Structures are given as structure tokens and as C-alpha cells.
Amino acid sequence: MTAPTGNDAFVEFERVQKSYDGETLVVKDLNLTMPKGEFLTMLGPSGSGKTTCLMMLAGFETATHGDIRLGGISINNIPPHKRGIGMVFQNYALFPHMTIAENLSFPLEVRKMGKSEREEKVRRVLDMVEMGAFGGRRPAQLSGGQQQRIALARALVFEPELVLMDEPLGALDKQLREKMQFEITHLAHRLGITVVYVTHDQTEALTMSDRVAVFNDGVIQQLAPPDVLYEEPSNSFVAQFIGENNTLEGEIKEIKNGIAVVQLDDGELIDCKPVNVSKPGERTRVSIRPERVEYNKDRLRAGVHTLHAEVLEFIYMGDIFRTRLRVAGNDEFIIKTRNAPDQTRLQPGQQIEIGWLPEDCRALDA
Amino acid sequence: MADTTQNGPVLAADGTPLKRSLSRALRMQKTRALMLVAPLLLFVLITFLLPIADMLFRSVENNIVSDTLPKTVVALREWDPASGEAPGEEVYAALAADLQVAEENKTHTRVGTRLNYENPGISSLFRKAGRRVSKWDIETDGPFKEQFLDMDKDWGKVEIWQTIQTYSPTMTNGYFLNSVDLMKGADGVEVRPENERIYITLFIRTFIMSLVITCACIVLGYPVAWLLANLPTRSANMLMILVLLPFWTSLLVRTSAWKVMLQQQGVINETLVWLGLVADDARLVMINNQFGTIVAMTHILLPFMILPMYSVMQTINPSYLRAAKSLGATNWTAFWRVYFPNSVPGIGAGSILVFILAIGYYITPELVGGTKGVFISNRIAFHISTSLNWGLAAALGTILLAVVLLLYWTYDKIVGIDNVKLG
Ligand SMILES: Nc1ncnc2c1ncn2[C@@H]1O[C@H](COP(=O)(O)OP(=O)(O)OP(=O)(O)O)[C@@H](O)[C@H]1O
Numbered sequence A: 001m002t003a004p005t006g007n008d009a010f011v012e013f014e015r016v017q018k019s020y021d022g023e024t025l026v027v028k029d030l031n032l033t034m035p036k037g038e039f040l041t042m043l044g045p046s047g048s049g050k051t052t053c054l055m056m057l058a059g060f061e062t063a064t065h066g067d068i069r070l071g072g073i074s075i076n077n078i079p080p081h082k083r084g085i086g087m088v089f090q091n092y093a094l095f096p097h098m099t100i101a102e103n104l105s106f107p108l109e110v111r112k113m114g115k116s117e118r119e120e121k122v123r124r125v126l127d128m129v130e131m132g133a134f135g136g137r138r139p140a141q142l143s144g145g146q147q148q149r150i151a152l153a154r155a156l157v158f159e160p161e162l163v164l165m166d167e168p169l170g171a172l173d174k175q176l177r178e179k180m181q182f183e184i185t186h187l188a189h190r191l192g193i194t195v196v197y198v199t200h201d202q203t204e205a206l207t208m209s210d211r212v213a214v215f216n217d218g219v220i221q222q223l224a225p226p227d228v229l230y231e232e233p234s235n236s237f238v239a240q241f242i243g244e245n246n247t248l249e250g251e252i253k254e255i256k257n258g259i260a261v262v263q264l265d266d267g268e269l270i271d272c273k274p275v276n277v278s279k280p281g282e283r284t285r286v287s288i289r290p291e292r293v294e295y296n297k298d299r300l301r302a303g304v305h306t307l308h309a310e311v312l313e314f315i316y317m318g319d320i321f322r323t324r325l326r327v328a329g330n331d332e333f334i335i336k337t338r339n340a341p342d343q344t345r346l347q348p349g350q351q352i353e354i355g356w357l358p359e360d361c362r363a364l365d366a
Numbered sequence B: 001m002a003d004t005t006q007n008g009p010v011l012a013a014d015g016t017p018l019k020r021s022l023s024r025a026l027r028m029q030k031t032r033a034l035m036l037v038a039p040l041l042l043f044v045l046i047t048f049l050l051p052i053a054d055m056l057f058r059s060v061e062n063n064i065v066s067d068t069l070p071k072t073v074v075a076l077r078e079w080d081p082a083s084g085e086a087p088g089e090e091v092y093a094a095l096a097a098d099l100q101v102a103e104e105n106k107t108h109t110r111v112g113t114r115l116n117y118e119n120p121g122i123s124s125l126f127r128k129a130g131r132r133v134s135k136w137d138i139e140t141d142g143p144f145k146e147q148f149l150d151m152d153k154d155w156g157k158v159e160i161w162q163t164i165q166t167y168s169p170t171m172t173n174g175y176f177l178n179s180v181d182l183m184k185g186a187d188g189v190e191v192r193p194e195n196e197r198i199y200i201t202l203f204i205r206t207f208i209m210s211l212v213i214t215c216a217c218i219v220l221g222y223p224v225a226w227l228l229a230n231l232p233t234r235s236a237n238m239l240m241i242l243v244l245l246p247f248w249t250s251l252l253v254r255t256s257a258w259k260v261m262l263q264q265q266g267v268i269n270e271t272l273v274w275l276g277l278v279a280d281d282a283r284l285v286m287i288n289n290q291f292g293t294i295v296a297m298t299h300i301l302l303p304f305m306i307l308p309m310y311s312v313m314q315t316i317n318p319s320y321l322r323a324a325k326s327l328g329a330t331n332w333t334a335f336w337r338v339y340f341p342n343s344v345p346g347i348g349a350g351s352i353l354v355f356i357l358a359i360g361y362y363i364t365p366e367l368v369g370g371t372k373g374v375f376i377s378n379r380i381a382f383h384i385s386t387s388l389n390w391g392l393a394a395a396l397g398t399i400l401l402a403v404v405l406l407l408y409w410t411y412d413k414i415v416g417i418d419n420v421k422l423g
């Protein structure tokens, strides 16, 4: 994920650094290449530098070091209004003194477009977000979800090739958020625009994006498609941050045939896939997804190590069962099982044996 | 849904009609709320509304003539000033009788003073007559016409009697006519002679200068308010202290400081002369005229413009500007099309505040206004404390009040008072 890769690079960050106060780096050595038409999400905890990256791309913050290129041209010295990047703000930033139609025609007016052409485009974009009847209203007279659509329409009406969105759905309730997630991705793919989307909601990131960049501490921890990110986290931060995750700590005993044997702190042995560990004796943090844990002996592959566990709690959640176990001294070990007719419901106090496929269990940095 | 179809009013749980028990509950709430604001209400009533009512009353009240000279007023009803002749003996007899009573009560000089506003010279006429009449015997000493004319031949003048007749009703519009440079002449309302007209000019001057001051405050205050709203907190607080600093200094001191700055031997003139920009014998006149008043008042009223503007600008989300720029607007377009319209309510609030304060301002024009820079309020103060013509002062004040209310109403019609925000 370094160096521009010739012709399919549309947005490029090359060795970009940013500091606000001259003492700490908010963004450290950012390298990122996006092809045209990609939907890329920046995901990360609060304060990890996502908004800062977006603002540098939009031109409202200048990079302290490094180069940002758009379509192969360095945009470091181009002012925001000449970059032609559409932007959706977290609080929508619709102009309160203008009607919806005026808001939408604003970017066309400043581009000196003729009146009839403007009206035509505004009408089309209003229809596109299914808000055709609302052109005469003021932003304050719309609901949150409607304002969101208008903000989206305004960022799209002047047909930018790149659209940035900074937590655009943060203020909406869960149901509306899910609906809008779908609409935004749908629209982006239909129009073929390139989108950089910022969120700290991991479900949103996973469901919407072509690729997700996980930020922490000003550094991209992993940049990968959602399924890879979930199933093959490349370090323990990503494993912890994306989805639910069980961790066990231990030491590498040996690595052979692509399988690492890890001795847990209470002495038991398990088989794992080594990810960023290399030699015996190293400390490691082992990560297993709750839905990949198996306690039905018949379904376990012969010969794999199993662990002894005690059931602490059983929670019925409708579609799944969520069971909390004590495993190797860890009281917070969760397993999830599908609610199927043949599924056994575990009872608190029950003693069981659990296991998993070695490739589902990843030995990561400690 | 059975109970909605039943006949008669809906009943509450205890059997009383629901409407009545609701209004009882609401009444108790209202009474409690009223009790809570009662002290303030009383205070406002006594210190604010009553004086205004008193002022409105005084501007038309004219009991003094009919109270002091009751018989004369009755006798004069028959007299027609158009005849060109002084009234007959019965009027002089009535006047003698009235004056004798008035002399005893020492009220005859007050009538004299009142009528003197309308016709200068009457005051001394009444004072002299009072002294003389007190020695007469009303029953026996008649006829009186000759004796009055002997005392002062002005008592035979038609204008004197006409003034008394004109001002004998208990209500008068004389003060208001006076306030707009008109007077009651022989045949109805007429314009005052040119050398006596001052109030219309003063009203217009007050109005125009207040407008100029308001505009100057907008132009100077807007950038400051913008800085206050957009600087980092530390610097903004510092700037805010500078804006508020004038409030902590006496108004008199600030005005006097402008005298020091602007006078012909003052700081500015000395500097200009020293720089050679102005000849020593052609120093600029910047004080005791309209310029001085405008400069000093703009300075004094500036905070009243900045504060409402600032509090409105603070509510303008900075992302509006960013949004505008991301949509392709230049810095200027973004400001003019997006930021400025959102700051207009602050300008409106500040302008109303400054204009209304300016139109009634008194101390500063008094000190640095000279003769050309005084406001209508200086004239009102003059009538209240020096000439003691409170009726005229009240009429001038009433007109000022009406003008302000009219402006407020126009503003509401054009801009809408909902568009005024203090934050
Ligand atoms: N204008 C600024 N001046 C100084 N420091 C800033 C400024 N904006 C952001 N920062 C700092 O930079 C860091 C990254 O901020 P940024 O807004 O990029 O985070 P984020 O990832 O968008 O977080 P969130 O999810 O909360 O929006 C934070 O530590 C923040 O305090």
C-alpha cells in the first residue's frame, strides 16, 4: 500500500504527515492509493486522525509533510473551492437561510451555470434522493434523515468525481441509518463516483465499503476488504476493533507446517495460525471469533487440541445463543451458536471441551 | 367511545364539568405565576409606565388657565377676536375678581408663566396686575377696563386676550403644535416665523445623525464581532475585555477624552500640524460640531452593536463556510452568500439598540455637540430644567416615543422582528 500504482490511482496519499501543534503527529506517514470508483471507509476510534485526513483531502487543512494527489496531480496548493470535491458534513451544514432548492443550486450558481440548466439539475437530483416535493422548504422544516439526503444531493449535484463523507449518518437512529447506508452505497455504485467515507461504526464500515482502512493513532493498521479485515486481522488492534473477539495470552512453543503451537499461561496447548509472530519463545495474543468456537466433539477435526471450559452464563438472543465461558482463566470467553433445532443449550455450571480449526485461531502480536 | 356520544358536558372524576375544573386548575397556575412576577410588575409599573403616562398627559394638559381664571374664561366665551376690539367691561371685571383670588393663593404668576410660553411678555403683565388688583375692592371700585388700561395699555391688545381665550380649554394641542414649529394664530394653525423655528430641524438632525452613528457602528463593529467569534478562545477573551473596557469607564470621562483628542489644540490637530499636513492657522474643527458628536457617540455606542452581532455570529456553524467552499464558492462568495445572511439578525438587533439609544442621547451631544451638534433630547432637558416648560418637554418626548415606536413597527413589517436575535 505504498507508491502510486500507475494509471488506476485516482486518490493518492504519499508519506503524508500532519501536526497541529508542532509537537505531536496526528497523522503519521500515511500512504494510501485509491482507484477510481472505489468506496473506501476510514474506520477508527475517536481522535485517530480520520477527520484530519479528510480535511487534508478537501483542502481545509494543509499537510505538514508529504504529497496528496488527485488524478495524478498534486493538490497541495489548490484551494478547496477549486478542487471540485463533493463533501457531506457530519451536521449536514445545509444553509439555513436558503430553501432546499436554493441550497442545491448554490454549487451550480457559483459555477455560473444558466438558470434553466440549474433548475433541471436540481430537479433531477431531488428526484434521485426521492425528495422531489421538498424543494421549497427550509432545512429546519425537514427531519434528520431528509436533511441527510439533501446534504448528499448537494454534494452530488455538481457531479464531482470524488465525494467525502464525514460520519454522515452519526445523528440518525439505527433503522434510518441502515436504510441510508444502503442508499448511499447503491447511489455511489450507480453513479460510479469515488467515495471516502469516515465512520467509527464498524458495522457501517463493513457493510458499505469496498475497502476499509482501520486507523489508530494516526497510522493505518490495516487496509483491506471487509471480509479479509474480519477474518484475517493482521494485528491485535484490528482483531479487537472489528467485531467480537476472544483473546488468550501465551507463548509460542513451536512453528511448523504453517501451524504454531501456543502454550497458554495456564499450561494448556493450542494450535494457531501464526500471523505476526515468527519464533518460539515469543509472547503472543491469540484471537478467535466467538462463532468459530466448537464444543460438539463430532464436528471437531480429529487431532486438534481442545481446551477445558466451564459454562458461566447462557443468553438467549433469538437467532443465536451467546454463552459465556471460563477458559484458561479467562472469564470473558464468548461463544455464539446458531439457534438450530439440533443445537444443545448449555447450562451454567456445565463442564465442556471446546476447540476450533487452527486456521480460525490467529496468533498475533502481544 | 360511548362517553363521547352522550349528551351534556364531559364530567371530571368528581362530577363537575371537565371544562370548569380545567379552568380552575389553570387559574391557580396563573395566579401563582402572577404572584411570582408581581414585584417586578409593580416596579415596572411605578417607575416606568406611570411616568410615561404622566408625560403623555402633561403634553396636552392645560387646567391652569381655567382653574385660576374661571370667571374670565366664562366671560371671554362671548368675545370674538375677529371684531378687532378688546373685550367689554364684564371681562375686565371678571379678570379683576379672578386675579384677586389668585393673588391671595399666589397662583397668578404661574398663569403668567404658562401664557408667556405662547405670547412672550404676558408674564410681567400678570405680575404687575396681581400687585395692583389686590388693593382694589371688587364691589365698589368698578368699572375696571379703564384701570387695567391705565396700568398697562397692553391690556387693550387683542392678541393678549386672544391668547387667554385660546388657552382656556382644559386640553390643548398647543404644546404639540409648538413642537413642530407651528402655532395657533388669529385664524387657526399657522407656521411660526422663520427665526422661531427650531424643532423640525432638530428632529431631522437627530434622526439623520443617529442613522449615521448606527451605520458607523455597523461598519466598525462587524469586523470586530467577526474576530471575536472566530479567534481562538484566549485571544477572543482578551479582545472581549477591550470591547467591554469602555463600560468600566465613566461616560463623562470618555466624552471628555474625545475633547482632548479632537479640540483645536488637541492631540490630533497637534500631530497633523507637526507632520505638516495641516497649517498651524488652519487647524481642523472637529469638536463642538456634528463631527465631534458623531465620533464620540459612535465610540460610546459601539459595544451595543458588537455584542448582539457577536452572539449571533457565535451561533453560525463554521462548517457552513467550509461547505460553501467545498461546493465551489470563493472566500468572498462564501462570506457574502452564506455567512453574511446568517449574521443579519445580529446586525438588526444591534442597529435597533444603537439607533434607539442614539436618538434619545443627551450627555455626549451636550458636551461635544456645540450648537450644531445638539440633539432633540438636549432641548427637552432644557425645557425641563431651565425654561420649566414641562408641557412642551412632554410633547417633544411624546413625539420622540412615537417616532421610535413607528420605526420599530416599520422594522417589524420590513425585516420581521423574529429576525432579530440576541444570540
Ligand atoms: N483544529 C485542531 N487543532 C488542534 N488539534 C486538533 C484539531 N483538530 C483535531 N485535532 C487533534 O487531532 C487528533 C485527531 O483528530 P481528528 O478530528 O482527525 O479525529 P477523528 O479520527 O476524526 O475522531 P472522531 O471519530 O472523534 O471524529 C485529535 O487528537 C484532535 O485532538
Ligand SMILES: [Mg+2]
Residues within 6 Å of the ligand: A050, A051, A052, A166
Ligand atoms: Mg472526526
